[in-house]
Amino acid sequence: MDPVEAEEQQTEPPDEDDEEEGFVEKDPTGRFIRYDEVVGFGAVKIVYKAFDKLEGVEVAWSQSQINDSVMGCSTKMEQLNTEIQLLRTLRHKNIVKLFASWVDEDKGIVNIVTEYFTSGSLRQYRKKHKKVDMKAMRRWAVQILTGLEYLHSQNPTIIHRDLKCDNVFINGNHGKVKIGDFGLATFMQQQKTQSIKGTLEFMAPELYTGNYNELVDIYAFGMCMLEMVTCEYPYSECQGMGHIFKNVSQGKKPAALNKVKDVEVRSFIESCLAPASERLPANELLKSSFLKKDEPLSASPFSVSLVEIEDVTTDGDRYDSFVFRKGEFLLKGHMEVTNPVVLSLRFPDPYGGFKTAEFPLDVAKDTGLSVAMEMAEQFELPQGSIEIITELIGAFLLVVIQYWRRSCVSMP
Template identity: 35%
Template sequence: MSVNGGDDDGVVEQEGLLGRYVRYGELLGRGRFKAVYRGFDEKQGTDVAWAKIDGNENDLTKEEMEQVLREVEDGQKLKHDNIIKYHLAWLDYDAHCINFITELFTSGNLRDYRMKHKHLGMKAIRKWGKQLLAGLEYLHNQDDGPLIHGDLRCDKIYINGHTGDIKIGDLGLSTLLERRYREKAESGDYSNLVQANKIMADVYCFGLCMLELMTLEPLDPTKQPQLDELLESVAKTPVAYNFVKRCLVNEGRTPTAAELMADEFFTRPEEEERKESSSMSRSKSQTLRSSMDLQGVGGGDSEADQDFSSDLNKTLGSLKGDQFQFRVEG
């Protein structure tokens, strides 16, 4: 069967229950439990994401499949600007497969997008962080009690590259999540937090996402190599360092998403950050100048020395605030 639009040859691989959605053969991505294909909404004329969870490949019983379906259907009730929209879900008993359809973000996930755009200012990271917290605040304040994502990672967050808007995806799969953590013994205390339905787990994952955006180092809540070193690598921007540490280091009560949105990382005026960075640059310049004078380099107030000092200040001045690119080499 052929349609106008979709993938290159327009061949439909599957039709939805209501006849509104069709799935093409183009594979958009594959995770631990599901494969995601490009689909099409024939009523709205828009692309969608069509996910399939194969019960045979994942060794899921009929009862487990039905539980996963209920969880996915619960995701359809969520309505928030920073949460992926779920359109339709059903269980194909004959194929032993769950199908569910969501909105599609053509710029892909935030991890791949960040790796593609390596030179990124803190202003963009703050914007994304605030959107993530808005989504988490919504999830954690449901009428029936907190809804815990439990596996928030940058590759489960999706971005519209034209607007910078991001949405949290892969919600409502706690049955599969428990299996994932059982398979990863190194997840330790973190898996216990998730299974105990703790908000702390999502706050911790959020902190890892922010650290990944700052350092370009992919992080997983079940495995965090050199986490202390990564955290120290952002210490040159104290406001960012203190914010991420607040999420990752348990020093008593876990902050809520709303409390984190009120952190000075978001509220502190950028002009104040620029002033602090400029002051630090002048201090470095003066220290270097004094050291050079002690070593007999330069002639005090000579014209040549003044030119050198001017060039040095320009160089140091280029390292202001939002222009730092956080990266871990090696």
């Protein structure tokens, strides 16, 4: 059950006698309890570890201080509450799930409960893992842009305004990334927005003028790519905020860009950092040839091919072993007359390498699609991989059935 849906169904808070010891605060419904363990912080917020008693999972609970000018104005408070509620409606695989949110007007604090990522932010993850293949970084980039495309397609448009690797979170087990920390997000009610907020190193030049649109997030994404590739914070060569402001205002790019030796990678980053009038939106960047290098995972243009036939001997019996390929996927299966058949699948992992998994195929009951969907769920493979695995299994079944018939052996 989706925690947001579960929260809506819950009508009564749990019995207080059952409260877990060690918590320091609970939400108004009693569903979430906060511990005093800090797991992150920003300029205006602190993030604590918390627990969802209904679902039995750990969550993140952030607290941000509300500006005095907002607290003292009922109109601004009403707008703040409206925007928080709108953020709760976001549903996307690359956007951090927001489970609960409320404003504590007595303390002047905004409370937001979201998913908790044990691997932390993309910046923390990249600093920990220095050797990451460009293929993995392309996959991260596609996921971030897909999340931005979703935000920018909302009505009204949602601008994140503080996108950076610190605000992109990753599940290290399977490489899925999600955009989070919407503390500075704004709903663009009109073509021009006026407030100037964000992290200086990731702020597009037009943000300083107060006249900008959702393309400022694309500029920030370009800086994220630069940090991912170089493991260096943009403008780290500058001496203070004034120096950074001067460089950005004058259109001078970070020194780290000179460390990007791959021409294609550098060209892609520079296209994101281009002047606003030349900058492409997220949906157009997703079509770039640089990001489509790993296209077999979404819409493979390759047909299934038989790449190898081996002669295998087991317990004195000889039979053939066939290897099929589609894109980067390899499927190997023995022609031994037995059911279920044990197949071996090699597939690309999120880190630019490959994994291999063995699985049984009941020729009498299973279909290629049912097995492919099961594997995609188990290994959290991209949606496009289901079609690829289905076609590979289909090709294997065509060969194995013909092989068994020639052997004059009845199907089990």
